[in-house]
Amino acid sequence: MMGQHSRSEALFYYFRLEDQVPENHLLRLIEKHISLAFVRERLKQSYSETGRPSIDPELLLRILLIGYLYGISSERKLVEELRMHLAWRWFTGLSFDQEIPHHSTFSKNRHGRFQESKIFEQLFEEIVARCLQAGLVEGDNLSVDGSFVEANASKESRIPREQLAEAAQVKQTARQYLVELEQQNPTEEPVHEQKLVSTSDPDATYATKGGTPARMGYYDNYLVDNHSCVIVGVQATAARMSQETVAAQDMIARFSAYQGREPASVVADATYGNGEFLQWLLERNITPYMRTRDSVHRKNSPFYGPERFTYVPASNSYRCPAGQPLNYVGLNVRNRTHAYIGSRKRCGACSQKAQCTGGRYKYLAIHVHEPARQRARELTNTPEFANAQRERKKVEALFAELKNRIGLRRLRLRRMKFVREQFFLAAAAQNIKRLVRFLSQPMQPTVAATT
Numbered sequence: 001m002m003g004q005h006s007r008s009e010a011l012f013y014y015f016r017l018e019d020q021v022p023e024n025h026l027l028r029l030i031e032k033h034i035s036l037a038f039v040r041e042r043l044k045q046s047y048s049e050t051g052r053p054s055i056d057p058e059l060l061l062r063i064l065l066i067g068y069l070y071g072i073s074s075e076r077k078l079v080e081e082l083r084m085h086l087a088w089r090w091f092t093g094l095s096f097d098q099e100i101p102h103h104s105t106f107s108k109n110r111h112g113r114f115q116e117s118k119i120f121e122q123l124f125e126e127i128v129a130r131c132l133q134a135g136l137v138e139g140d141n142l143s144v145d146g147s148f149v150e151a152n153a154s155k156e157s158r159i160p161r162e163q164l165a166e167a168a169q170v171k172q173t174a175r176q177y178l179v180e181l182e183q184q185n186p187t188e189e190p191v192h193e194q195k196l197v198s199t200s201d202p203d204a205t206y207a208t209k210g211g212t213p214a215r216m217g218y219y220d221n222y223l224v225d226n227h228s229c230v231i232v233g234v235q236a237t238a239a240r241m242s243q244e245t246v247a248a249q250d251m252i253a254r255f256s257a258y259q260g261r262e263p264a265s266v267v268a269d270a271t272y273g274n275g276e277f278l279q280w281l282l283e284r285n286i287t288p289y290m291r292t293r294d295s296v297h298r299k300n301s302p303f304y305g306p307e308r309f310t311y312v313p314a315s316n317s318y319r320c321p322a323g324q325p326l327n328y329v330g331l332n333v334r335n336r337t338h339a340y341i342g343s344r345k346r347c348g349a350c351s352q353k354a355q356c357t358g359g360r361y362k363y364l365a366i367h368v369h370e371p372a373r374q375r376a377r378e379l380t381n382t383p384e385f386a387n388a389q390r391e392r393k394k395v396e397a398l399f400a401e402l403k404n405r406i407g408l409r410r411l412r413l414r415r416m417k418f419v420r421e422q423f424f425l426a427a428a429a430q431n432i433k434r435l436v437r438f439l440s441q442p443m444q445p446t447v448a449a450t451t
Contacts (some may be wrong), residue, residue: 068429125240151204207239221247267388275369289388
């Protein structure tokens with residue numbers, strides 16, 4: 001006989017939230033392996049010892065973390081979902097008779113205690129430290145890359161920089177931006193000067209990457225441990241390629257100082273292959289697995305390249321394949337290259353002139369950091385380079401997770417300091433998933449050796 005379910009409600013239900021969350025649930029694994037108690041300790045100085053008790057900052061951080069773990073970028077939506085989700089209530093410690101914080105509470109704390117204490121950056125660093133302690137991160141071979149993330153501003157909001165003062169009379173964001181410029185706040189890195197500035201988000205840069213249409217946005221830069229796919233460095237910058245190597249140096253230096261040693265190698269795409277960054281890596285004995293940023297003229301030139309010429313230190317000159325000298329004439333400041341030239345007499349009578357130059361004499365431009373660039377070129381033909389480039393794809397997978405799973409394809413907050421908050425929280429959430437998965441693996445039994 002067909003049964004029929006009758007919809008009815010009991011007056012009382014007797015159950016515990018603890019019993020409703022499976023043992024293998026992500027939030028239960030996080031609760032088991034990761035302590036967030038450090039939050040209250042770090043924020044202790046931000047609260048008064050008198051007055052009414054505030055909302056527990058650890059509770060607010062747990063709620064925000066849920067949003068990044070499950071791809072809910074709106075705090076209003078996050079609070080609504082929290083009312084109905086048993087596992088989320090259990091993770092935050094909120095019983096059914098306890099009030100959920102209002103969504104505006106997050107904004108108030110973001111502009112106050114959270115921003116002043118840099119608690120989101122500290123959360124990220126705590127998770128990285130835990131990954132190192134657990135043995136998940138090796139720290140020897142790293143990958144670095146940056147991804148364009150669209151800002152919460154449209155290109156139509158841009159106005160000439162000269163009109164910002166007028167716009168500040170009606171736009172609070174523009175008004176605050178001008179105030180910060182006057183104060184010359186040293187804690188913020190200089191943002192690329194643009195002729196047109198967005199009144200919605202003055203820090204956002206109008207740019208593009210990967211052949212997509214130009215938009216307002218930022219770069220989210222990741223430094224990743226190749227072995228574990230754990231993000232060990234994250235930094236928000238203006239959406240300019242020149243900022244990527246600056247961020248890479250800062251992230252590598254900070255991580256090296258943290259683990260007490262330099263990494264063995266760093267892999268990246270050709271965007272990072274400029275002479276300055278390659279020289280910086282050479283000075284630290286870090287192997288660079290990246291292609292050099294050579295000019296289009298050099299790549300497509302049918303003539304002899306600099307690698308065919310031999311440097312003579314005693315005379316600061318170069319010797320061409322035909323054995324003729326090229327003398328030093330000076331430094332090209334714009335291209336950061338040393339110039340060496342032959343002579344019309346020697347080059348004109350040379351049998352290899354057709355393969356060497358199309359001019360009357362050979363002009364050889366040598367970058368000031370040419371040894372570092374040549375070192376990188378030589379590495380491109382090794383098996384290690386090919387393997388490192390395959391490992392680099394892990395960073396691209398992390399950016400795909402950031403945008404498709406976490407939902408950070410377009411930023412919700414505005415201004416560099418709050419964009420930085422979103423990037424730190426997203427990276428922390430990505431690392432937490434990998435850490436708890438690693439710590440939850442069953443221990444392999446050791447087998448005693450037999451004689």
